[in-house]
Amino acid sequence: MSERLLKRFDRTDRARNEQHVTPKAHFSMKDHALGLTMLPMLQKPSHHRESGLGVRIEGVRRQFENGVVALDGIDLNVASGEFLAILGPSGCGKSTLLRLIAGLDKPQGGNVFTMEASHGRADRHGLGTRADIAYVFQDAHLLPWRNVLANVALPLELMGIERKVREESALRAIEQVGLGDAADRYPNQLSGGMRMRASLARALVTEPRLLLMDEPFAALDEITRQRLDDQLRALWAALNMTVIFVTHSTIEAAFLAQRAIVLSSRPARIVEDYTLNLPAERTGSIRSSPAFARETRVLYQALERNEV
Numbered sequence: 001m002s003e004r005l006l007k008r009f010d011r012t013d014r015a016r017n018e019q020h021v022t023p024k025a026h027f028s029m030k031d032h033a034l035g036l037t038m039l040p041m042l043q044k045p046s047h048h049r050e051s052g053l054g055v056r057i058e059g060v061r062r063q064f065e066n067g068v069v070a071l072d073g074i075d076l077n078v079a080s081g082e083f084l085a086i087l088g089p090s091g092c093g094k095s096t097l098l099r100l101i102a103g104l105d106k107p108q109g110g111n112v113f114t115m116e117a118s119h120g121r122a123d124r125h126g127l128g129t130r131a132d133i134a135y136v137f138q139d140a141h142l143l144p145w146r147n148v149l150a151n152v153a154l155p156l157e158l159m160g161i162e163r164k165v166r167e168e169s170a171l172r173a174i175e176q177v178g179l180g181d182a183a184d185r186y187p188n189q190l191s192g193g194m195r196m197r198a199s200l201a202r203a204l205v206t207e208p209r210l211l212l213m214d215e216p217f218a219a220l221d222e223i224t225r226q227r228l229d230d231q232l233r234a235l236w237a238a239l240n241m242t243v244i245f246v247t248h249s250t251i252e253a254a255f256l257a258q259r260a261i262v263l264s265s266r267p268a269r270i271v272e273d274y275t276l277n278l279p280a281e282r283t284g285s286i287r288s289s290p291a292f293a294r295e296t297r298v299l300y301q302a303l304e305r306n307e308v
Helices: 003-016 094-102 148-158 163-176 192-204 222-239 250-256 284-288 290-306
Strands: 054-063 069-078 083-087 109-115 122-124 133-136 210-214 242-246 259-263 270-275
Touching: 054 094, 054 242, 069 094, 069 270, 083 094, 083 250, 083 290, 094 133, 094 210, 094 242, 133 192, 148 163, 148 192, 163 192, 192 222, 222 250, 222 284, 242 250, 250 284, 250 290, 259 290, 270 290, 284 290
Parallel strands: 083 242, 083 259, 133 210, 210 242
Antiparallel strands: 054 069, 054 109, 109 122, 259 270
16 A cells, blocks of 8 residues: 555544554564555456566656656666666665655656566556555554454455455465565564565465555664575565666675666666676575675675766
8 A cells, every 4th residue: 555545444444443562572573664555456467477567667756746867768678577677876866766666756758668478568657557566665553453464354344355365365374475474463562674574475365466665674783684585585575576676786686687777876877787697596695605795796886986
């Protein structure tokens, strides 16, 4: 759901549950929680697993009302089922580009299309459905009076799916992210990493074909971050979806992605489009290999050349 839709539902759902008090957490959380929000879903998830959506961007320009040009002349093709990382200096327009791909914002020039792998059909945002897209924001937006199961099932509830079916689907998604023993816990009983897993499960419950992620693990400690990176890559390989992942970390980009683009400072342009020369199947041990060090160095140097 969008942030606006979530806030509207938040007020309604809170009114229905105003007498409910969530249990007090029994530990001190040291890491920050980040998470995701889903785009509006216009159709029920299918039992048949379709291939990921491709993305095509043609000459996109985005200028804000204050005159700042965030993006200018962006051309990009993302293949169905690809894992793409987006790197760039702080404030260069990475999140803006992600929002344009999601259809949450509109460019002043150019076009953004989602592409069907099977027959090359393109849907321009505003003309087609966004039912297959999930967006992971930098904040969790878990509803505090709902346990993990109810939070993960929320997108299906908003789609009108009956309770038994949505809870079965939510439990499957919770198991996928390794959170099966925490389905009845509330957000204040979860660590930052666990809340992130719940957020990821909420994205997966709708079976998205395009998953957009905006620095979702940035505030987590390094060990938790690497574990979630490992899990995300395994889920991407298993679920046949397209992932576009914004990060500041060259190590994270090199581990997760098949391909990485580097944006310049504003107005952002693509100054590097690099295919990672690493094995298709990767485990955590690859991070200590000479090949991995070489690839992260390539990405770092591209960033360094274009940092202002």
